[in-house]
Amino acid sequence: MNIPAPPVRPPRAPVWWIGIAIVLVAANMRPAVVGVAPVLAEIQASERLSGTTAGVLTALPVLCFGLLAPVAPLLARRIGIERALLTALVVLCAGFVVRSSGPLVALFAGTVLVGAAIAVGNVLLPSLIKRDFAHRTGLMTGLYTMAITGGATLAAGITVPVARAAGLEWRGALLVWVLFAVLALLCWAPRVARATRPARGGGSRVxxxxxxxxxxxxxxxxxxxxxxxxxxxxxxxxxxxxxxxxxxxxxxxxxxxxxxxxxxxxxxxxxxxxxxxxxxxxxxxxxxxxxxxxxxxxxxxxxxxxxxxxxxxxxxxxxxxxxxxxxxxxxxxxxxxxxxxxxxxxxxxxxxxxxxxxxxxxxxxxxxxxxxxxxxxxxxxxxxxxxxxxxxxxxxxxxxxxxxx
Missing domain, CATH: 1.20.1250.20 (MFS general substrate transporter like domains)
Structure with missing residues (x-):
C-alpha cells in the first residue's frame, strides 16, 4: 500500500531575517502621515486649501486608523497575518502613487488608501511579534517602537531636503517614500511564501x-x-x-x-x-x-x-x-x-x-x-x-x- 508523503513545508527563514522584515514594515507605519507636515504649506498654496481643509487632509489617515482597525483581525483570520500585511504593503504603495498622481481628488483618495494600509499594520504587527517572538517580546517590541518612531523622524527631517535636492515639488516629495514601502514589500514577500494557511476555527472574544x-x-x-x-x-x-x-x-x-x-x-x-x-x-x-x-x-x-x-x-x-x-x-x-x-x-x-x-x-x-x-x-x-x-x-x-x- 502506498502511503502518501506528508506535504513539504517551506523552510523557515532565519530569525534575524524575520526581525529585519518586521522592522522594515514597522518603519513604514508613519512616513506616509508625518511626511505631509513639512510640505503642508506648499500643498495649501498649490491646491488653494484652507486651514480647515488641510486639517481634514492630515486627519484622514488617522481616522482610517480607528475606523478600519476592526477589519485587520478579520482579514488576518481569513488569509493569515503574513498575507494580510503583504496586502497592506501593496495598498500602501498604491496609496503613495494615487496621492501624487495630480488631481485634488486623488490627493484625498490616496490618503485614504495610505490610512487603510497603515491601520492593518498597526493592529497586526504587535500580534505577529507576540506569536513569533514569544521569548523575545521585549526586544522585538522595543525594535518595533523604535522603527515606528525612526520612520517618523526620517519623514519629518528629510522630506523637504530630498525634494529640493532632486528638484521635486510636493507631489514628488511625497512619492519618494514609495521606495521605502517597496523595499519593505520585497523583504516581506519571502515571508509570505513560507507562511502556513490560517487554521480554521474560532478564537475567543470577551x-x-x-x-x-x-x-x-x-x-x-x-x-x-x-x-x-x-x-x-x-x-x-x-x-x-x-x-x-x-x-x-x-x-x-x-x-x-x-x-x-x-x-x-x-x-x-x-x-x-x-x-x-x-x-x-x-x-x-x-x-x-x-x-x-x-x-x-x-x-x-x-x-x-x-x-x-x-x-x-x-x-x-x-x-x-x-x-x-x-x-x-x-x-x-x-x-x-x-x-x-x-x-x-x-x-x-x-x-x-x-x-x-x-x-x-x-x-x-x-x-x-x-x-x-x-x-x-x-x-x-x-x-x-x-x-x-x-x-x-x-x-x-x-x-x-x-x-x-
Missing part, C-alpha cells in the same frame, strides 16, 4: 468591556495622547514657519521632536512596569508635555528645548497608553479586547486633532486658540491617565468561543 469604566479611562488616555501627537505632527512646521523658521529648519525641528520621542517611548514603559501604580509618572509626563506646548506656542526663543520636551513627553504618553493595556487586563483575551477598543476609538478621537487646530487657525488667524485647545486636551488626558494608572484591573468577563467560519 464581552462587556464597553461598559467598564476603567476600560474607557484607558481608551480616553490612548485617544487624547494620540490627538495631541497627530495635531502637533501636522501643524508644528507651520507654527515654526510663522515664527520665522525656514521650512527646512522647521522640518528638522519636527524630526527632533520624533527623535526625542524615541527616548520617551523607551523609558516610560520600563518605569511603568516597576510598580503597580503609575499615577505619579502620568503627572510628570503631562507636566513636561505642558511645558513643551508652552515653549512651542507661547514663548519665543526656547523652541529647541521645547520641542525636545514635547516630543519626549508625547511619545512617553504613547508608551504609557500601550503599557496600560497590558497592566489593566487580567489575561490575554481581555488584553486583546482592550487593545482593540482603545485603538479603534482612540484613533477616531485622534483624527479630530489636526482638523480642529486647522479650523481654529482659520477662525482666529493665529495660534493662541489652538494652543488653548491643546492645553485643555492635555488636562483631560492627564486626568484620564491618572484614573487609568491606578492599581486596578478591568472586570473579568466570560470568554466565549467564536464560531468557526
Amino acid at each position: 464581552g462587556g468591556l464597553w461598559r467598564d469604566a476603567l476600560a474607557w479611562q484607558v481608551t480616553a488616555y490612548m485617544g487624547l495622547q494620540s490627538l495631541s501627537y497627530f495635531a502637533v505632527m501636522a501643524w508644528l512646521p507651520a507654527v515654526l514657519v510663522d515664527r520665522g523658521f525656514d521650512p527646512i529648519a522647521a522640518g528638522w525641528m519636527l524630526s527632533l521632536t520624533s527623535a526625542a520621542g524615541v527616548v520617551g517611548a523607551t523609558i516610560a514603559p520600563m518605569l511603568a512596569t516597576r510598580g503597580r501604580d503609575q499615577r505619579a509618572l502620568v503627572v510628570v509626563v503631562t507636566a513636561i508635555a505642558g511645558l513643551g506646548l508652552l515653549g512651542v506656542f507661547a514663548v519665543t526663543g526656547i523652541e529647541v528645548p521645547a520641542v525636545v520636551l514635547l516630543g519626549g513627553a508625547q511619545s512617553a504618553a504613547l508608551g504609557l497608553s500601550l503599557t496600560f493595556v497590558a497592566l489593566r487586563a487580567p489575561d490575554t483575551a481581555h488584553a486583546a479586547q482592550l487593545s482593540g477598543m482603545a485603538q479603534s476609538v482612540g484613533y477616531v478621537v485622534a483624527a479630530t486633532g489636526p482638523f480642529a487646530v486647522g479650523a481654529l487657525r482659520d477662525a482666529t488667524g493665529g495660534w493662541t486658540m489652538p494652543f488653548v485647545l491643546l492645553l485643555a486636551v492635555l488636562a483631560v488626558q492627564g486626568t484620564s491617565g491618572v484614573l487609568a494608572a491606578r492599581d486596578r484591573l478591568v472586570r473579568r468577563r466570560g470568554v466565549v468561543a467564536a464560531a468557526a467560519p
